[in-house]
Amino acid sequence: MNAKDEILARVRSALRDVPGNVAVAEDSPVDWKYGQQVDVGDVIETFIERVIDYKATVIKCPVADVPAEIAKGLKALEVKSVVIGDGVDEKWREAIEGAGAKLYIDTPGQQLSALELNEVDAVVSAAAAGSAETGTIVLDHRPDQGRRALSLVPDSLICVIRADQVYSSVPEVVTKLGPSVKEDGLPLTWISGPSATSDIELSRVEGVHGPRNLYVIVQE
Amino acid sequence: MTSTELERLTPAPPPGELVDSPRFQVSARTSLTNTQQRANLKHATTTIRNKRARVVGEVADWQALRTAGEQIKNRVGRHLDEYLLEFEKNFTEAGGIVHWARDAEEANRIVIDLVEQTGEKEVVKVKSMVTQEIDMNEALEAARIAAWETDLAELIVQLGHDRPSHIVVPALHRNRAEVREIFLREMGRYGTPPPDGLDDTPVNLAGAARRHLREKFLRAKTSTSGANFLVAETGSLVVVESEGNGRMCLTLPQTLISVVGIEKIVPTFQDLEVFLQLLPRSSTGERMNPYTSIWTGVSKDDGPQAVHVVLVDNGRTNVLSDPIGRAALRCIRCSACLNICPVYERVGGHAYGSVYSGPIGAILTPQLRGLASDVDRSLPFASSLCGACNEVCPVRIPITDLLVHMRHKVVEAKKSDPPHIPHTAEPQLMSIASWVMADGKHLAWAGKGTALVDLILGKGFKVKKFGPMPYPLSRWTDARDVPMMPEQSFRTWWKKNRGELA
Numbered sequence: 157m158n159a160k161d162e163i164l165a166r167v168r169s170a171l172r173d174v175p176g177n178v179a180v181a182e183d184s185p186v187d188w189k190y191g192q193q194v195d196v197g198d199v200i201e202t203f204i205e206r207v208i209d210y211k212a213t214v215i216k217c218p219v220a221d222v223p224a225e226i227a228k229g230l231k232a233l234e235v236k237s238v239v240i241g242d243g244v245d246e247k248w249r250e251a252i253e254g255a256g257a258k259l260y261i262d263t264p265g266q267q268l269s270a271l272e273l274n275e276v277d278a279v280v281s282a283a284a285a286g287s288a289e290t291g292t293i294v295l296d297h298r299p300d301q302g303r304r305a306l307s308l309v310p311d312s313l314i315c316v317i318r319a320d321q322v323y324s325s326v327p328e329v330v331t332k333l334g335p336s337v338k339e340d341g342l343p344l345t346w347i348s349g350p351s352a353t354s355d356i357e358l359s360r361v362e363g364v365h366g367p368r369n370l371y372v373i374v375q376e
Numbered sequence: 377m378t379s380t381e382l383e384r385l386t387p388a389p390p391p392g393e394l395v396d397s398p399r400f401q402v403s404a405r406t407s408l409t410n411t412q413q414r415a416n417l418k419h420a421t422t423t424i425r426n427k428r429a430r431v432v433g434e435v436a437d438w439q440a441l442r443t444a445g446e447q448i449k450n451r452v453g454r455h456l457d458e459y460l461l462e463f464e465k466n467f468t469e470a471g472g473i474v475h476w477a478r479d480a481e482e483a484n485r486i487v488i489d490l491v492e493q494t495g496e497k498e499v500v501k502v503k504s505m506v507t508q509e510i511d512m513n514e515a516l517e518a519a520r521i522a523a524w525e526t527d528l529a530e531l532i533v534q535l536g537h538d539r540p541s542h543i544v545v546p547a548l549h550r551n552r553a554e555v556r557e558i559f560l561r562e563m564g565r566y567g568t569p570p571p572d573g574l575d576d577t578p579v580n581l582a583g584a585a586r587r588h589l590r591e592k593f594l595r596a597k598t599s600t601s602g603a604n605f606l607v608a609e610t611g612s613l614v615v616v617e618s619e620g621n622g623r624m625c626l627t628l629p630q631t632l633i634s635v636v637g638i639e640k641i642v643p644t645f646q647d648l649e650v651f652l653q654l655l656p657r658s659s660t661g662e663r664m665n666p667y668t669s670i671w672t673g674v675s676k677d678d679g680p681q682a683v684h685v686v687l688v689d690n691g692r693t694n695v696l697s698d699p700i701g702r703a704a705l706r707c708i709r710c711s712a713c714l715n716i717c718p719v720y721e722r723v724g725g726h727a728y729g730s731v732y733s734g735p736i737g738a739i740l741t742p743q744l745r746g747l748a749s750d751v752d753r754s755l756p757f758a759s760s761l762c763g764a765c766n767e768v769c770p771v772r773i774p775i776t777d778l779l780v781h782m783r784h785k786v787v788e789a790k791k792s793d794p795p796h797i798p799h800t801a802e803p804q805l806m807s808i809a810s811w812v813m814a815d816g817k818h819l820a821w822a823g824k825g826t827a828l829v830d831l832i833l834g835k836g837f838k839v840k841k842f843g844p845m846p847y848p849l850s851r852w853t854d855a856r857d858v859p860m861m862p863e864q865s866f867r868t869w870w871k872k873n874r875g876e877l878a
Contacts, residue, residue: 159475159477159478160476163476163687164461166693167457167460167696171454180451180455183454183455184451184455186444186447187440187447188440265677270628291664297675297678303675305627309624326653327653334646337610337645337670338609341673341675342672343670343679344669345667345670346669347667348664348667351666352666354618354660355527355532355545356547356550356555357578358423359578364582364618364621365620367620
């Protein structure tokens, strides 16, 4: 018997006490109500407060000001070079170049190597969703965000999230992103603050391997 | 330094197999004398417990969430064969390749073959309990492949020629000064050395690890990981982490090999809403961990284009076959039970002789490995049964019930040992006790016996209590006085005082 058949046979033999003729939902019910909102008060304000809790910088601005805020962020972080996915808003591109940063556009077929990416100071990305109760931003890595390595290797991540992408709870975000995974097979990255560790004496240090600076722009 | 050590590619762990460790009670005695470690453990577990309590308190429906975690995991266990096949089908359709491994040896063989097919001589690793369990690093080392741990705490453990002592924070037993010493001594031998003048502040130590590992991340072509969850419905894997080392390993190399225990399944993508709330709050006491990665087979133009999963049994079906014991398979490796445990807090993880330590280790390890070794037979007794672990477990594993259940199994196992194996007098004493309790006449006879002891020693020799006694009774009397036997048994007293009612 090959390993697969043997493991499955072992599982079935171990489960002799489980009746075979009963539907899963009836045999082992789950009472949880999925996809619920959580009362967090003002969703956007809570989101902002909790992202700041992770020692990230958060700016809230109207849509027209986003390019200018991106440029300000680049300046604040002393960024000399920026990488973006190939679907990033044209106005953001102009703002990045206008701020004097060298711009790399990561395109399928012409992707930056890991070594090249390591020389870039920052990435500018859109977002897929956000959760207020946990201060989490989720990327599904469509072209306005870029592939997974972009938001990881450079030391600063500037992320623009629209207010209508922010939900109260983790369950709502999971519901919202279901199609990205189930239909489009996209990878997801959940980001809650800058990279951090508590491995030495449980003392939290921001910035280990991922970006040490997280700069969030909430677009109203 | 011996010549064999020089030939190794990675730092050697301490010699010997974990399963050959001494009994818990013996190792605990040694651990308790390590005052530095006790101080480190107390500081760390207190900090993390308080953080957990704070963020769990924020969640209004925490108890309902725990029940959901319990019910979903029970559903998985009771229908595991169906979910494994569903996962395999969906992961394969998404371009991934599934391998099955009956035991540690088979899992390691598969990983070695996959790495050898890439032609690479090293892998970068995401922290993973199951790869510790199957001792994958040493199997790779024996095949001349270097496995580099990239989680900060695992790096401290690996460079320190040490073993992990905690499920989530494996270097919990080390303080900053010890970490600095390890980095200064070892880092340069295995890659980028620490910066000059490295001090012992956590931020600078983390900075040294970042520099040391960056070179390895950027050149790595192959990586290994575990997974916190496998989603049957979509064929997705989930890795929950903090530092970004996981993302580096999951994203930059060309080949990714994830080694995952078969119990890690959740049925649907939507079920993740339960576990992505339970795990970070229970584990590191955060509302959410910094990074969670979810991937489904191969992602076009993004990350590794050869993506494997090795589904590992290695004793899990044994656990599943015990309808009571199988509750331990619900575990999501959060370590809340370790952090709350008064025993773990004092002795630390090494005394458990297992990669799974603390209360969950005490019930899971003897089920996974069986009850053949001394250490596995001792683990169910590594608890005062205080029950604090039951209250914090995010999937409501009744840990103390399982400890008692496993104690029973240990006694049964001892009884069925061949007669030439000597062990403690406990089974004999239990047989005597069983004879005494079985019949009222026997008990009356024993009562008279105790009165006789009082008459001779208590009245005759004026002994008021039994103090320290020689071995083996010393194991009880070292810490306790035994009071003198009563001068009459309850039966005698009843006859005298209530005789007319009898």
